[in-house]
Amino acid sequence: MTLDVRDLAYAYPDGTQALFGVTLSIARGERVALLGPNGAGKTTLVMHLNGILTPGHGEVRVAGLPVTKENLKEVRRRVGLIFQDPDDQLFMPTVREDVAFGPANMGLRGDDLDRAVVTALEKVGMADAIDRPPHHLSFGQRRRVAVATVLAMDPEILVLDEPSSNLDPASRRELAEILKSLDVTVLMVTHDLPYAMELCERSVILSGGVIAADGPTREILADGDLLAEHRLELPYGFAVPSPPGRG
Amino acid sequence: MKGLYRPGDSPIHRLAPQCKLVAVVLFAVVVVATPRERFWAFFLYALTLAAVTLLARVPVGYVLKRLAVELPFVVFALAIPFIGVGERIDVMGVSLSVAGLWAAWNILAKATLGVAASILLAATTEPRALLLGAQRLRVPQLLIQIATFMLRYLEVILDEMRRMKVARESRGFTPRDLRQAPVLAKSAGALFIRSYERGERVHLAMLSRGYTGTMPTLRDDRAPKAQWAMAAVLPVVASAVLFVS
Structure with a gap:
C-alpha cells in the first residue's frame, strides 16, 4: 500500500473535532479522488499525510513508513503536496530555484540537482520557463510548475488540493493530460466531479469527518441520492449513467 | 519587479555580485574618509565613476535621473549654510555661514558619490543576484x-x-x-x-518540501580571483587618489 490511513481522528487545539476515525488505503499506481462538501475535513486529512498535523488517534503510513517526527524528512519526500494557490507553492524568485528547493533540501546538489529540476519541468511541459520568475507565468503555467516542484522530489504519491480550480478549460485539460501521463499514485481533493470522473477510477467521499463512501468513481457519481446526502452535485447538464446491474 | 536593473552584457554586468558589493562599500568608505577640503580628490572620484558608467554602457542620463532619490538630503544640506552659526560670508548679498557651507559641500559631495556608485551597482546587477552576492558575503540568512x-x-x-x-x-x-x-x-x-x-x-x-529552517544553497558561486581583482580597481583607484591628494 502506498498510503495507509487507519482510524485517524483529529481535533484542532480549539476543540473542534475535524476527523472521527478515517480509514483509507491507496494502492500503488491508483488515482483516487477525495470528494466532500466544504468543511468535511478534506484539508485536515491532507495535512496529516505529510505530518504537518499530528494525529490525535490512529496512524498514517506512507509506503510502509509511519508518519512520525523521526521520519518527517523521508515522509515529505514521499508525499508530494500541491497546494491550491500556486502563489503559495511557488515562493522562490525563479522557477529553477523553486523546483530545486525540494530536492536540494533532500541533499541533492550539482548536476544531479540540475537534472532533477529539468526532468520535472519537462514532465509538465514547462522546461522553457526555467529561468523566469513565477509571477510572469500564466495561472495555468504556475499550477503546472507547482506540480513540477513536487515531482522533482520523486514522490510516492502526489496529493493535489483542488487542481482544477481557477483554470480555464484549456489549462484544465492540459493539466489532466499531464496528470494522466505521470506514472505516480495520485490523491486528488476536488469538488470538480467531472474532473474526478475523467482522472480517477476510484472515489472516496469524506463527509462529517468520516469516509461516507468508497468505490469506483462511475458508481459513486451515478448515485444521485448518495451525492445529495453529502452536498455534492454534478454540474448542470451532466449525467453519469448507472453502471449495469445496479439501481 | 525590475527596479533599477538595466539588462546588459558589459564587463561590469558580468562581474560576480559579491565582488561588486564589496567594491561599492569600500569605495564609499574611502569617499567618506576623504577630508572635505580636497576638491581634486572628489573630482577624480567622480571621474572614476564616470569611467565605470561608460564601461557598463549605462547612459549617463539614466544615472543622473536616478540621483533624485538624494533630494531630501540635498534640501537638508542646502539649509545648513542659512541656519549655520559662526563666521559668516556674503554671497550675492546673502549672509551665509562658512562652517555651514563646508558642511553642505561635505554632505553633498559624499552623498552624491555614494548614491551614484549604488545606482551603478543596482543598474548592473539583478536584484536576485544582489541577494545571492550578499548571501555569499555571509549576510545573516534571515535577512x-x-x-x-x-x-x-x-x-x-x-x-x-x-x-x-x-x-x-x-x-x-x-x-x-x-x-x-x-x-x-x-x-x-x-x-x-x-x-x-x-x-x-x-x-x-x-x-x-523539506524546509528545516535554512535555505539550501543551490550553487557554489565562488567568484574567480580575476573578478575580485577587477572589482578591486574601483576602491584601489579611490584610495590611491586619497593618498596622493
Whole structure:
C-alpha cells in the first residue's frame, strides 16, 4: 500500500473535532479522488499525510513508513503536496530555484540537482520557463510548475488540493493530460466531479469527518441520492449513467 | 519587479555580485574618509565613476535621473549654510555661514558619490543576484530570506492591493479627503492580515518540501580571483587618489 490511513481522528487545539476515525488505503499506481462538501475535513486529512498535523488517534503510513517526527524528512519526500494557490507553492524568485528547493533540501546538489529540476519541468511541459520568475507565468503555467516542484522530489504519491480550480478549460485539460501521463499514485481533493470522473477510477467521499463512501468513481457519481446526502452535485447538464446491474 | 536593473552584457554586468558589493562599500568608505577640503580628490572620484558608467554602457542620463532619490538630503544640506552659526560670508548679498557651507559641500559631495556608485551597482546587477552576492558575503540568512520573499511577493501583494481598490471603488467609494482615511486604514489592515495568512500558507508549502529552517544553497558561486581583482580597481583607484591628494 502506498498510503495507509487507519482510524485517524483529529481535533484542532480549539476543540473542534475535524476527523472521527478515517480509514483509507491507496494502492500503488491508483488515482483516487477525495470528494466532500466544504468543511468535511478534506484539508485536515491532507495535512496529516505529510505530518504537518499530528494525529490525535490512529496512524498514517506512507509506503510502509509511519508518519512520525523521526521520519518527517523521508515522509515529505514521499508525499508530494500541491497546494491550491500556486502563489503559495511557488515562493522562490525563479522557477529553477523553486523546483530545486525540494530536492536540494533532500541533499541533492550539482548536476544531479540540475537534472532533477529539468526532468520535472519537462514532465509538465514547462522546461522553457526555467529561468523566469513565477509571477510572469500564466495561472495555468504556475499550477503546472507547482506540480513540477513536487515531482522533482520523486514522490510516492502526489496529493493535489483542488487542481482544477481557477483554470480555464484549456489549462484544465492540459493539466489532466499531464496528470494522466505521470506514472505516480495520485490523491486528488476536488469538488470538480467531472474532473474526478475523467482522472480517477476510484472515489472516496469524506463527509462529517468520516469516509461516507468508497468505490469506483462511475458508481459513486451515478448515485444521485448518495451525492445529495453529502452536498455534492454534478454540474448542470451532466449525467453519469448507472453502471449495469445496479439501481 | 525590475527596479533599477538595466539588462546588459558589459564587463561590469558580468562581474560576480559579491565582488561588486564589496567594491561599492569600500569605495564609499574611502569617499567618506576623504577630508572635505580636497576638491581634486572628489573630482577624480567622480571621474572614476564616470569611467565605470561608460564601461557598463549605462547612459549617463539614466544615472543622473536616478540621483533624485538624494533630494531630501540635498534640501537638508542646502539649509545648513542659512541656519549655520559662526563666521559668516556674503554671497550675492546673502549672509551665509562658512562652517555651514563646508558642511553642505561635505554632505553633498559624499552623498552624491555614494548614491551614484549604488545606482551603478543596482543598474548592473539583478536584484536576485544582489541577494545571492550578499548571501555569499555571509549576510545573516534571515535577512536574505526576508528580502528574497519580498522580491517574490511584492507583485502578488500589489495585485491584491489593486483588487481591493477596485472592490472599494465598485461599491461607490471615492477617497476625497481625510474623512475617508478610516476606510483606507481598514483596507491596509485587511491587506496585512491577508499577507500574514499567505505567509502561513507559504510556510506550510515550504515545510512540505523539506524546509528545516535554512535555505539550501543551490550553487557554489565562488567568484574567480580575476573578478575580485577587477572589482578591486574601483576602491584601489579611490584610495590611491586619497593618498596622493
